[in-house]
Amino acid sequence: MKLLAFMMQTGGHIAGWRHPRAAERALCDIDYFRELGQTAERGLFDGVFLADYVGYHPVKSAEIFAGTESPKLDPLAVLSTIAAATDTIGLIGTASTTYSQPYDLARRFASLDHLSKGRAGWNIVTSTMENEAHNYGREAHMGHSERYARAEEFVAVARRLWDSWEEGAYLADKDSGRCTDPGRISAVNHAGEHFRVAGPLTVPRSPQGHPVLVQAGASATGQRFAAGHAEVIFTSHPTIATAKAFRSAMHAQLAEFGRSPESLKVMPAITPILGASRAEAKDLQRELDALIPTQVALSKLEALLGNIDLSGHDPDGPLPTLPEAALAGQNSTRDRVLELATRETLSLRELARRVAGGRTSHSVVGTASDIAETLIAWEREGAADGFVISPPVLPAGLSDFVDEVVPILQERGHFRQAYEGSSLRANLGLAVPENSFTHDPHSRMAPEIF
Amino acid sequence: MKLLAFMMQTGGHIAGWRHPRAAERALCDIDYFRELGQTAERGLFDGVFLADYVGYHPVKSAEIFAGTESPKLDPLAVLSTIAAATDTIGLIGTASTTYSQPYDLARRFASLDHLSKGRAGWNIVTSTMENEAHNYGREAHMGHSERYARAEEFVAVARRLWDSWEEGAYLADKDSGRCTDPGRISAVNHAGEHFRVAGPLTVPRSPQGHPVLVQAGASATGQRFAAGHAEVIFTSHPTIATAKAFRSAMHAQLAEFGRSPESLKVMPAITPILGASRAEAKDLQRELDALIPTQVALSKLEALLGNIDLSGHDPDGPLPTLPEAALAGQNSTRDRVLELATRETLSLRELARRVAGGRTSHSVVGTASDIAETLIAWEREGAADGFVISPPVLPAGLSDFVDEVVPILQERGHFRQAYEGSSLRANLGLAVPENSFTHDPHSRMAPEIF
Numbered sequence: 001m002k003l004l005a006f007m008m009q010t011g012g013h014i015a016g017w018r019h020p021r022a023a024e025r026a027l028c029d030i031d032y033f034r035e036l037g038q039t040a041e042r043g044l045f046d047g048v049f050l051a052d053y054v055g056y057h058p059v060k061s062a063e064i065f066a067g068t069e070s071p072k073l074d075p076l077a078v079l080s081t082i083a084a085a086t087d088t089i090g091l092i093g094t095a096s097t098t099y100s101q102p103y104d105l106a107r108r109f110a111s112l113d114h115l116s117k118g119r120a121g122w123n124i125v126t127s128t129m130e131n132e133a134h135n136y137g138r139e140a141h142m143g144h145s146e147r148y149a150r151a152e153e154f155v156a157v158a159r160r161l162w163d164s165w166e167e168g169a170y171l172a173d174k175d176s177g178r179c180t181d182p183g184r185i186s187a188v189n190h191a192g193e194h195f196r197v198a199g200p201l202t203v204p205r206s207p208q209g210h211p212v213l214v215q216a217g218a219s220a221t222g223q224r225f226a227a228g229h230a231e232v233i234f235t236s237h238p239t240i241a242t243a244k245a246f247r248s249a250m251h252a253q254l255a256e257f258g259r260s261p262e263s264l265k266v267m268p269a270i271t272p273i274l275g276a277s278r279a280e281a282k283d284l285q286r287e288l289d290a291l292i293p294t295q296v297a298l299s300k301l302e303a304l305l306g307n308i309d310l311s312g313h314d315p316d317g318p319l320p321t322l323p324e325a326a327l328a329g330q331n332s333t334r335d336r337v338l339e340l341a342t343r344e345t346l347s348l349r350e351l352a353r354r355v356a357g358g359r360t361s362h363s364v365v366g367t368a369s370d371i372a373e374t375l376i377a378w379e380r381e382g383a384a385d386g387f388v389i390s391p392p393v394l395p396a397g398l399s400d401f402v403d404e405v406v407p408i409l410q411e412r413g414h415f416r417q418a419y420e421g422s423s424l425r426a427n428l429g430l431a432v433p434e435n436s437f438t439h440d441p442h443s444r445m446a447p448e449i450f
Numbered sequence: 451m452k453l454l455a456f457m458m459q460t461g462g463h464i465a466g467w468r469h470p471r472a473a474e475r476a477l478c479d480i481d482y483f484r485e486l487g488q489t490a491e492r493g494l495f496d497g498v499f500l501a502d503y504v505g506y507h508p509v510k511s512a513e514i515f516a517g518t519e520s521p522k523l524d525p526l527a528v529l530s531t532i533a534a535a536t537d538t539i540g541l542i543g544t545a546s547t548t549y550s551q552p553y554d555l556a557r558r559f560a561s562l563d564h565l566s567k568g569r570a571g572w573n574i575v576t577s578t579m580e581n582e583a584h585n586y587g588r589e590a591h592m593g594h595s596e597r598y599a600r601a602e603e604f605v606a607v608a609r610r611l612w613d614s615w616e617e618g619a620y621l622a623d624k625d626s627g628r629c630t631d632p633g634r635i636s637a638v639n640h641a642g643e644h645f646r647v648a649g650p651l652t653v654p655r656s657p658q659g660h661p662v663l664v665q666a667g668a669s670a671t672g673q674r675f676a677a678g679h680a681e682v683i684f685t686s687h688p689t690i691a692t693a694k695a696f697r698s699a700m701h702a703q704l705a706e707f708g709r710s711p712e713s714l715k716v717m718p719a720i721t722p723i724l725g726a727s728r729a730e731a732k733d734l735q736r737e738l739d740a741l742i743p744t745q746v747a748l749s750k751l752e753a754l755l756g757n758i759d760l761s762g763h764d765p766d767g768p769l770p771t772l773p774e775a776a777l778a779g780q781n782s783t784r785d786r787v788l789e790l791a792t793r794e795t796l797s798l799r800e801l802a803r804r805v806a807g808g809r810t811s812h813s814v815v816g817t818a819s820d821i822a823e824t825l826i827a828w829e830r831e832g833a834a835d836g837f838v839i840s841p842p843v844l845p846a847g848l849s850d851f852v853d854e855v856v857p858i859l860q861e862r863g864h865f866r867q868a869y870e871g872s873s874l875r876a877n878l879g880l881a882v883p884e885n886s887f888t889h890d891p892h893s894r895m896a897p898e899i900f
Contacts, residue, residue, distance in 0.1 A: 010622075018624045025622040028564035028654060030534065054553065055652065056899040065899070070629050071620055072652040074561040080530030081565050084480065103504065103585040104549070111524040114478035115531050131899055134648035135553040170521055172460075172475040174468040177743050179520050198584035202505065202522040204478060293627050449506040449519075449581055 001379050001414045002265055002386025002428055003406075004049045004092065004232075005040040005398055006361075007033070009070050012271045012390030012397075013357050014300070015291035017070070021396035027071040030081050035395050037082035040089050043402030044416050046427045047090025047121060048082065049214075049234070049388060050075040054099055055131035060299060076108050083116035090424030092121030092214055092232075097154040098147050099127060099136045103197055105154075106161040109211040110203040118207030118423030123214040123234065124225075126151050148221045150194045155213070155229050157197050160188040162210040163435045164200035186437050187445040200447050208425050209432040227253035231430050232265045234388050238336060238362055243268050243383035265385040265428055268378070269361035271392055272371045274400050281365045288392055289353040297352035304355055305334050315349035361390045368404035375405075376414050451829050451864045452715055452836025452878055454499045454542065454682075455490040455848055456811075457483070459520050462721045462840030462847075463807050464750070465741035467520070471846035477521040480531050485845050487532035490539050493852030494866050496877045497540025497571060498532065499664075499684070499838060500525040504549055505581035509749075526558050533566035540874030542571030542664055542682075547604040548597050549577060549586045553647055555604075556611040559661040560653040568657030568873030573664040573684065574675075576601050598671045600644045605663070605679050607647050610638045612660040613885045614650035636887050637895040650897050658875050659882040677703035681880050682715045684838050688786060688812055693718050693833035715835040715878055718828070719811035721842055722821045724850050731815045738842055739803040747802035754805055755784050765799035811840045818854035825855075826864050 010017040010026055026032035040048050052075045059065040075093035083091055091112060095105055105122075113120035126147035127133075133141045142150070169184035188199030215230035217223065226233050227250060237243035247266045254264055273288070275281030294315055302310050308326045319341045326334075341351050357363065364374045378384045391397025409415035420427050437444050460467040460476055476482035490498050502525045509519060525543035533541055541562060545555055555572075563570035576597035577583075583591045592600070619634035638649030665680035667673065676683050677700060687693035697716040704714055723738070725731030744765055752760050758776045769791045776784075791801050807813065814824045828834045841847025859865035870877050887894050 015627075017622065017629065018627055020624070022624070024624075025620065027622075028620070028656075030565045030567070033565075034534065053652070054557070055648075056650075056897070058899050065630060065632050069899075070622075071615075071654050073564060074558045074653075077526060077530045077558060077561040077565055080527045081534040084484065084531040084534035099551070099554070101549070101586055107504070108524045108527060111527040114523060115480045115483075115527055117480070131648060131897075134646070134898065136551055137646040165521075170475065170478070172467065172477075172520075174470070174472070174474075177465070177468055177741070179467065196584070196587040198505075198581060200506075202503070203524075204521050206478075291627070447506070447581075448584065449508050 001375065001409060002267060003043075003045045003415070004047050004090070004267060004386070004388045005036065005045050006049050006051070006269065006388050006390035007036050007394065008051060008390055009394075011393040012361055013288045013392035014296065015288055015357070016393040016397075018291040019288060019393045022393045023395055028073060032395070033078050033082055034085045036398060037086045037089050039395060039399050039402055041086050043398075043406045044419060045089060045389075046386070047092050047119070047424055048079075049092045049123065050078060050094060051123070052094035052096075052125075053129060053132060054096060054127070055129050055135045057129055058131070060295070076112055079120075080112060080115060083112065083119065088119070088419050088422055088427075090119045090121055090212070090427065091116055092123055092212070092424075094123040094125055096125050096127040096132070097151040098142055099132060100154075102154050102157040102195055103161065103201070106158040107201055107203055110162060110201060110206045113206035113208050113211055114203065118425070120206070120208065121212035121214050121232070121424055123216065124151065124155065124229070125216070144219070144221065148225055151225060152228075153192045153194045157188065157190045157192070157195055159210060160190065160436065161197070161199055161201040162205060163437050164188055165204040166435050166438050167205070170204040182447075185447060187447040189445050198448055205435065208423055209435070212424050212428065212430060223250065223253060226250065226264075227259070228257050230264060232267060232428065234267055234269060236269050236361060237383070240378055240381050240383045242332075243378060244381055247383060263430065265430075267386045267388050268384050269388040269390050270375070271358045271361040271363040271390045272397070272401055272405065273363055273365040273392055274368060274371060274397070274404065276367065278366050278370065281367065281370075284392075285357070285363070285365050289357050292353045292356050294349055294352070297349065297356040300356035301337070301348075301352040304337055306331060310348065313348055315352075316347050318345075319348055319351055361388075368408055371405050372408035372412065375409065376412060379414065451825065451859060452717060453493075453495045453865070454497050454540070454717060454836070454838045455486065455495050456499050456501070456719065456838050456840035457486050457844065458501060458840055459844075461843040462811055463738045463842035464746065465738055465807070466843040466847075468741040469738060469843045472843045473845055478523060482845070483528050483532055484535045486848060487536045487539050489845060489849050489852055491536045493848075493856045494869060495539060495839075496836070497542050497569070497874055498529075499542045499573065500528060500544060501573075502544035502546075502575075503579060503582060504546060504577070505579050505585045507579060508581070526562055529570075530562060530565060533562065533569065538569070538869050538872055538877075540569045540571055540662070540877065541566055542573055542662070542874075544573040544575055546575050546577040546582070547601040548592055549582060550604075552604050552607040552645055553611065553649075553651070556608040557651055557653055560612060560651060560656045563656035563658050563661055564653065568875070570656070570658065571662035571664050571682070571874055573666065574601065574605065574679070575666070594669070594671065598675055601675060602678075603642045603644045607638065607640045607642070607645055609660060610640065610886065611647070611649055611651040612655060613887050614638055615654040616885050616888050617655070620654040632897075635897060636893075637897040639895050648898055655885065658873055659885065662874050662878065662880060673700065673703060676700065676714075677709070678707050680714060682717060682878065684717055684719065686719045686811060687833070690828055690831050690833045692782075693828060694831055697833060713880065715880075717836045717838050718834050719838040719840050720825070721808045721811040721813040721840045722847070722851055722855065723813055723815040723842055724818060724821060724847070724854065726817065728816050728820065731817065731820075734842075735807070735813070735815050739807050742803045742806050744799055744802070747799065747806040750806035751787070751798075751802040754787055756781060760798065763798055765802075766797050768795075769798055769801055811838075818858055821855050822858035822862065825859065826862060829864065
């Protein structure tokens with residue numbers, strides 16, 4: 001079983017940051033990130049994972065903003081500091097193909113891979129917020145298919161840049177005075193619809209060949225992109241059944257690209273709500289949900305039900321009957337919410353808090369043993385190659401998981417007793433990709449700099 | 451006296467990397483950079499300084515490339531790792547206004563400033579290489595005045611982004627559930643010729659307000675830009691007289707922007723060639739110069755003389771008489787080279803090696819005491835507020851300077867015995883800039899995200 005630690009704000013539960021055990025005002029603090037990296041490494045996690053947006057989601061009022069938005073440092077800066085404070089933990093950061101340049105991003109990830117001695121991972125996103133577009137000079141958010149077309153071209157260019165120094169190109173041979181072997185350094189000379197890039201990169205090929213490529217797109221286009229490129233998929237499923245179906249579908253799509261199932265790790269996000277007893281775990285869930293401001297929860301509920309307006313309704317009354325338009329079409333999230341409201345006869349406020357809490361991550365509530373058994377069951381059923389663990393409260397929830405759940409997974413023979421290797425690829429069981437120029441020497445191009 | 455350590459490849463001398471004491475194949479290695487940062491901190495330097503180019507200079511042959519070009523990791527990734535391994539040393543990195551986006555770069559430097567607890571500096575460059583243009587989708591290198599116009603607008607936007615969270619905006623108040631105070635977070639809504647940026651930044655204002663702004667432009671436009679924005683100038687002068695004239699000229703230009711001389715530190719680059727005796731220092735200089743491949747040295751000499759062609763001439767013969775065109779116009783670098791050739795009756799090869807060695811940095815050859823006295827004399831004469839020390843060989847030359855020159859500077863009362871503070875600004879004696887939104891609350895703008 002593979003495990004990644006999701007460093008979501010100071011907790012994966014939407015109000016986790018308000019919990020007494022959450023770190024205080026920590027989102028700009030190196031000590032907070034260093035501790036998370038070291039705790040994940042102590043627990044033999046494959047890596048830490050940092051989400052990112054280059055802007056903010058729209059929010060309706062000061063009260064809502066207060067509950068859901070927070071500072072976000074540049075992920076690669078954070079991961080570079082963790083690299084210096086750890087030895088083995090993988091370092092996966094999010095970056096956008098829509099608002100970056102391939103030369104810059106390829107260089108930054110190759111640099112992190114060198115500095116960490118082979119631990120970098122790139123979570124590829126295409127970005128969806130209007131505010132992000134407006135921070136980067138665009139009048140409006142780019143359409144879905146254009147974003148993915150750009151992402152395809154972006155990744156193709158980045159791969160060539162990562163290959164532009166072949167094995168043995170960086171000599172630094174003091175005797176001969178040859179710093180490099182120019183015969184092993186190639187231009188890229190890419191001229192496509194979205195990018196023109198000459199190359200070579202200023203960075204020799206990095207220990208992993210290139211960073212582990214991670215993706216989370218759930219749409220058909222997103223899945224196809226993942227089948228072509230991703231080595232890890234971050235996904236979210238409420239049940240074993242849906243996760244299993246998703247993983248099978250991904251394996252089928254991999255085959256179309258000539259890839260084996262082993263080349264892609266499907267990792268659902270799980271929020272473990274852990275207690276010494278099941279009752280204590282339930283209490284913790286209630287405690288966390290009660291910390292969600294009503295407006296934040298209602299706004300989230302409105303979004304999950306298809307952007308309906310609940311503002312005129314009594315929060316302590318029941319969920320009103322939805323307008324017909326909101327019930328049209330397939331929407332499994334909406335249907336799960338409606339089913340929950342009916343089954344537990346929750347008030348609007350209670351329902352809103354329940355669905356808002358876990359963000360998109362699936363919550364597992366119980367003892368360490370319950371949580372370990374759930375993860376083992378998902379893996380055994382073929383629903384997952386591992387999990388993105390998003391503790392509700394940080395850093396406490398991560399150290400609880402490391403101290404209480406990891407030993408059970410180890411004892412049951414489902415998790416490593418020691419790291420397999422020193423690179424993220426070695427621990428995830430992913431091969432170092434072949435260099436495309438070495439594979440096809442005819443594609444080598446003399447750089448314009450000679 | 452202020453001191454910065456220039457981390458130029460594995461040595462500031464162009465062939466320093468070939469010296470037996472230079473680090474081996476170290477330019478992708480975290481341990482190399484960590485050691486440099488820790489050594490500079492042990493020597494109470496104000497900061498380390500990392501140059502950068504997002505591409506390569508054109509080179510004429512494999513042999514030349516071998517001597518002058520080498521791997522360059524992303525500076526901010528390197529500085530973030532040093533941040534995690536040190537406590538007080540300042541972290542100055544180069545980044546280009548021509549090939550970056552203000553939102554991204556402002557965010558990255560603010561992140562480094564937070565993670566280092568107030569130690570970030572930005573060396574602002576506008577980039578001049580064709581290859582850089584071709585790596586970022588441009589057909590050709592942007593003209594000088596357009597680059598500086600873009601740089602002016604870039605810095606103006608970055609400053610507003612750095613101010614977009616005012617003091618007290620990041621609350622993370624668990625009791626009230628208020629993560630932020632939206633009344634203290636402002637949009638930027640910049641719409642200029644080169645950029646459109648909405649804001650706010652995703653990062654609260656950083657400990658230093660913004661990174662220390664560093665600049666090295668020598669042209670009239672570059673000097674004017676520096677007078678308007680820079681807090682440190684990295685400069686290069688062969689004599690006290692030219693350095694003093696430059697510093698006076700900068701002070702005069704500062705006045706036009708209503709700035710005091712104290713708000714700008716003029717720091718010439720110095721390469722200390724250090725020996726236990728003067729004879730040993732001279733030997734080291736000869737040893738280093740002899741490591742420069744003849745073609746590399748001749749190419750550098752050709753450039754310094756105004757891009758003339760020396761390829762038909764015997765390297766062991768004298769410098770030929772230059773064509774009239776090459777002697778036209780004012781060119782103080784050319785005249786110094788001609789004067790040196792005449793004075794010491796050097797062969798073409800010897801002359802070439804002598805001028806190529808120090809790159810643009812002024813070499814001081816002698817004992818620790820000689821070097822300390824030279825620095826003290828430059829400072830006393832008003833030629834410098836401090837120095838960018840570019841040791842010929844790294845890391846050895848930096849630790850030699852720290853162990854041998856720094857104690858003399860301290861003994862003579864010209865250098866600190868302990869850090870004045872924990873931020874780069876505190877140690878350089880620079881004030882934290884006022885927040886422009888706090889200064890003029892009428893300029894606050896509600897972000898589009900509400």
